[in-house]
Amino acid sequence: MPSAGVAPCCIDAAVSLADGLWIVGWVLAADIKSTTVTAGTTRGDADLIVRYWRQDVADHFGIERGNRPLLGFVVRVPVHGLPPKSAIELQFQTSESPATAKAELADPAQTDFANGLRAQWPLIGPALIRAHDPVGLMPLLRLMATPIGDRFGKFQFFVEPAISTGNEGLLVNGWAVDPDRELRHLYLSCSRTGRVLGDLATHWARTPRADVSERHVGTLTVGQDPGFIAWLPCSGTSDTGVTDHLYALAVLKDGRIARQDIKPSPALGPMASVQHVLRLFTESQPRLGDILESHVGPAIDAIWRHRTRSEPRLARQDFGSAPAAPDISVIVPLYGRYDFMRHQLAVFADDPAMERVELIYVIDDPNITTPALQLAEELSGLFRLPFSVISYNENLGFAGANNVAARIARGRVLILLNSDVMPVKPGWAPALAEQLASLPEAGIVGTTLLYEDGSLQHAGLQLRRLARWAGLPVNIHPGKGLSYVSTGQSRQVSGVTAACMTIHRKLYQELGGLDEGFILGDFEDSDMCFRASAKGHKIYCADVPMYHLERQSQSLAGDSWKHKVTLYNCWRHSKRLPANAVTSK
Amino acid sequence: MKRKVLVVAHGHPDFSKGGAEIAAYTLFQELNRRDDCEAWLLAANGIAGLQHTGTPFSARPREREMLFAGGTDYFLFSANNLSHLTQDFAELLRHIQPDVVxxxxYAVVGIEMLRVVRNTLPNAVIVxxxxxFLAICNRNGQMLKSNGSLCRNAEADPAECHACMPGRSPQDYFLRRQYIRSFFALVDQFVAPSQFLKERYVTWGLPSDRISVIENGQPSQPMPHASGTRASTATAxxxxxxxxxxxxxGLEVLLQAFSQLPKADQKLARLDIFGGGQEMFEKEFQSRIEQHLESAHRNVQYRGRYAPEDFGRLVATVDWVIVPSIWWENSPLVIQEARLHSKPVICGDIGGMAEKVRHGHDGLHFQTGSAAALxxxxxxxxxxxxxxxxxxxGIQAPPSIEMTADDLNRLYARRHQRA
Known part of the structure; x- marks a missing residue:
């Protein structure tokens, strides 16, 4: 009850939250100059005050709206650590008479308090979020939130478990149906730390969600995509428990607040995280460019950069005695089909030039290590061509496998060779090395690759923008599938495939090898060619034909995650290209 | 010094009586009969119970006759156990020191054996x-397409092979050809029992001068006197x-042809069918053969299986031998045996069979696969x-094993000089 001689004032509720004391009440004063709270020996001045109209108080005092103060107040005082039931005293200095009121702190865990406040929330909420950034009000908003459900009418949303992208952010997806455009913010926050990680509604890219659209037929207008994907860049997202204590808070324009506790994310390794992210969109969906550029691309980039990498434990087995001082080292990664080793050795064995070549197989697939080594042993006894096998207990990808072998290779010249590449004629390895040595300023020499039917598979790469892939430049193989006509001539090109790539070992090392940031293996060859070109080296495609038994395991259509790895790599490649790399042709 | 020849076969006639097994064994015996030769036999056997532990070798109770625990896949003919080749077989080669292998x-024994010989005995002649057509065609080496038509894809073009048998990719067929060729490149001299076979392999990629056409001769038996009278004195x-x-x-073609004979001719013609093995094939084929036999006139008789040594006695009771094969054939043993017993042969007009039977001289050709033509x-x-x-x-005696061995000995010697 108001005291006599001072302005009538009353505290309806007071509670200590993470950001201080929140006090709600009313005072018959038009303008408040300052607000102070005393609790025992602790004092503090309010850092936030919001006034709102209290019809009940006005009725009581016979005050008409329009010419009187707003009456209601919400203040926050940065006083921390007061336990429930602490006695507090509030003092207002106004331009008229001062006002004071006393109260006992409520227990925020008790629903009485929240319910009491919530009854007034329709009046307080809009005033608060109009006047202040809701991010600064999170403890109170969280307290005032109600679980998302039917009471929110047409507005509904759901946030799926978030993926921590390295230590640099969170990738979140879900859906939100908001036909009346009620949503103002959709915050993602951590209940353990109180951190607000971001506002999904200002970050997200909307995506189709057929299942959600079906459930909300009649509510959604055609063309409204209810899904969303959002990458929230923020630090510390790998900290223990962050993704286990996330909740989403939807702040509606009318001040209502809907909360959803987000299920903890499953613990995923980097590759599984990448796969998860890639499953969140389809190649054919609208806004693909934005999704890649602002969400999926940086998210995967962060996951991949932050993957914990120990130095692989290399095991090396030498079969036969390798040539003493090889000029050429041929590096062949094996993944999955290790039987290609049999077929290569069968043709290498009768090529006299191979006796002077260091041949290194790299088993980049722990699943095949045992049988591949056993086969290597058997084939060594049969073909008698010296070779080495490097194995390790992980899958490093195409770039990693080549880089590992390049570090131990002794040749002045490296030839990176796919296991399904078969020479047409003996002497191919010195022929390629000779091209590298003799062509003007040659840094990298690729070669003509043929399909098993003799048609052309590769005679150099060329970048072309693919409209379907948001205009990203992809590598095409000009002339692919056409009848091959031997010219015997090397041509300067912008890039060559690493299915058969000849390069000075020194240059390979200067360039830091193939970039292992490309996932699984794609585009790192083209990337390396552009990096070599940037240093003034020239790239050639020689006409030393080889068969490349590439199976059409993936086409440019399709929605497998591997297919989308290619799309990601393509995006990553595009970010690293020099400005003039893509011709308008 | 005797010439040491190691004959390698994919089976031993004691266990498997295929034409190639018999040819290899007959050659081994004939070479050993000669003063200037010492022949060894290494025949694969697929009978697990015959094998000893710790060695791929076992023996027949005769001198220099050995068995080998073979086993290959049926695509590349690659040995299941390469160390049996690179270690045990190599050891055997060093032990025997053959001049000629x-x-x-190469099936069952493993195509890699060719390279093991070359690795172990660089100067040995490999024949x-x-x-x-097994190296060319993975469809049992028949060059008969899965749609029933005759295959002329002697290049073993991977695209055509894939179209015929889509279970494997064109890349697989490419690798198969490349792999087999890599071993065939180590062979000094090939022997083809027919010119037709040789031509197919030349198209496939073998140099013409590396293939000699030498028939697999048969153990000689006196050729029955060509009396000019038929076995049956009756009019039929x-x-x-x-x-x-x-x-x-092609037995189906033959049975259909017989059913198409006019009624009057049925009385003039009798057909005896000797043989078996139909149970190895799909039920549908077996029941078709059964239906043909059931609906056939009484002049068609199924006489069941026969042992090779009974052939002479059985063929003596007939006038004509019919080889109605619907594939090319190479040099069918039955034609040689019919010739040996002076029986004119009626066969299809393609491939090795047409080569071995001279139309209008010692037999007749008909349009392969056509019951009406037959x-x-x-x-x-x-x-x-x-x-x-x-x-x-017009029938001439088929080449005898002596003639074959003479030809081969000359070939061994010629190659040996060059080596």
Whole structure:
């Protein structure tokens, strides 16, 4: 009850939250100059005050709206650590008479308090979020939130478990149906730390969600995509428990607040995280460019950069005695089909030039290590061509496998060779090395690759923008599938495939090898060619034909995650290209 | 110094009586009969119970006759156990020190054996007798397409092979050809029993001068006197089919041709079918053969299996031998045996069979696979006066194993000089 001689004032509720004391009440004063709270020996001045109209108080005092103060107040005082039931005293200095009121702190865990406040929330909420950034009000908003459900009418949303992208952010997806455009913010926050990680509604890219659209037929207008994907860049997202204590808070324009506790994310390794992210969109969906550029691309980039990498434990087995001082080292990664080793050795064995070549197989697939080594042993006894096998207990990808072998290779010249590449004629390895040595300023020499039917598979790469892939430049193989006509001539090109790539070992090392940031293996060859070109080296495609038994395991259509790895790599490649790399042709 | 020849075969006739097994064994025996030769036999056997532990070798109770625990896949003919080749077989080679290693097959033993010989004995002469189109065609080496048509893809073009048998990719067929070729490149001299077979392999990629056409001769038996009279004194002509009853051997064509003969001619023609093995093939094929036999006239008789040594006795009871195969054939043993017993042969007009039977001289050709054409030919046999006698008198004795061994010995010597 108001005291006599001072302005009538009353505290309806007071509670200590993470950001201080929140006090709600009313005072018959038009303008408040300052607000102070005393609790025992602790004092503090309010850092936030919001006034709102209290019809009940006005009725009581016979005050008409329009010419009187707003009456209601919400203040926050940065006083921390007061336990429930602490006695507090509030003092207002106004331009008229001062006002004071006393109260006992409520227990925020008790629903009485929240319910009491919530009854007034329709009046307080809009005033608060109009006047202040809701991010600064999170403890109170969280307290005032109600679980998302039917009471929110047409507005509904759901946030799926978030993926921590390295230590640099969170990738979140879900859906939100908001036909009346009620949503103002959709915050993602951590209940353990109180951190607000971001506002999904200002970050997200909307995506189709057929299942959600079906459930909300009649509510959604055609063309409204209810899904969303959002990458929230923020630090510390790998900290223990962050993704286990996330909740989403939807702040509606009318001040209502809907909360959803987000299920903890499953613990995923980097590759599984990448796969998860890639499953969140389809190649054919609208806004693909934005999704890649602002969400999926940086998210995967962060996951991949932050993957914990120990130095692989290399095991090396030498079969036969390798040539003493090889000029050429041929590096062949094996993944999955290790039987290609049999077929290569069968043709290498009768090529006299191979006796002077260091041949290194790299088993980049722990699943095949045992049988591949056993086969290597058997084939060594049969073909008698010296070779080495490097194995390790992980899958490093195409770039990693080549880089590992390049570090131990002794040749002045490296030839990176796919296991399904078969020479047409003996002497191919010195022929390629000779091209590298003799062509003007040659840094990298690729070669003509043929399909098993003799048609052309590769005679150099060329970048072309693919409209379907948001205009990203992809590598095409000009002339692919056409009848091959031997010219015997090397041509300067912008890039060559690493299915058969000849390069000075020194240059390979200067360039830091193939970039292992490309996932699984794609585009790192083209990337390396552009990096070599940037240093003034020239790239050639020689006409030393080889068969490349590439199976059409993936086409440019399709929605497998591997297919989308290619799309990601393509995006990553595009970010690293020099400005003039893509011709308008 | 005796020439040491190691004959390698994919089976031993004690356990498997295929034409190639018999040819290899016959050669081994014939070489050993000669003063200037010492022949060894290494025959694969697929009978697990015969094998000893710790060695791929076992023996037959005769001198220099050994068995080898073979086993390969059926695509590359790559040995299941390479160390049996690179260690045990190599050891055997060092032990025997043959001048010549004559392969009669690479299936079952493992195609890599060719390289093990080259690795172990760089100066040994490697000879390989080609028995059918197995290196060219993965469809049992028949060059008969899955749609029933005759295959002329002797280049083993991977696209055509894939179209015929889509279970494997064109890349697989490419690798298969490349792999087999890599081993065939180590062979000094190939032997083809027919010119036709040689031509197919030349198209496939073997140099023409590396293939000698030498028939697999048979152990000689006195050639029955060409009397000019038929076995049956009755007016009816007796025709016979000898051999494995497989879909490729064309027994169905023969049975259809007989059913198409006019009623009057049925009385003049009799057909005896000798052979078995149909149970190895799909039920549908077996029941078709059964239906044909059930609906056939009484002049068609299924006489069941026969042992090779009974052939002479059985063929003596007939006038004509019919080889109705619907695939090319290479050099069918039955034609040689019919010649040995002075029986004119009626066969298809393609491949190795057409090469071994001279149309109008010692036998007759008909359009391969056509029952109507065969029926017409049969009617000609029944009604053309003196046709049988004329053809019979044109029959020449088939090459004997002695002749074959002579030819091979010359080939070994020639190659040895060059080595």
């Amino acid at each position: 004559h392969f009669h097959h 390989l007798t080609l028995h059918e 002509h007796r025709f016979a089919f000898f051999g494995q009853i497989t879909p490729y051997k 029926a017409e030919t049969l009617q000609r046999c029944l009604h053309e006066p003196d046709l049988w006698g004329r053809l019979q008198s």
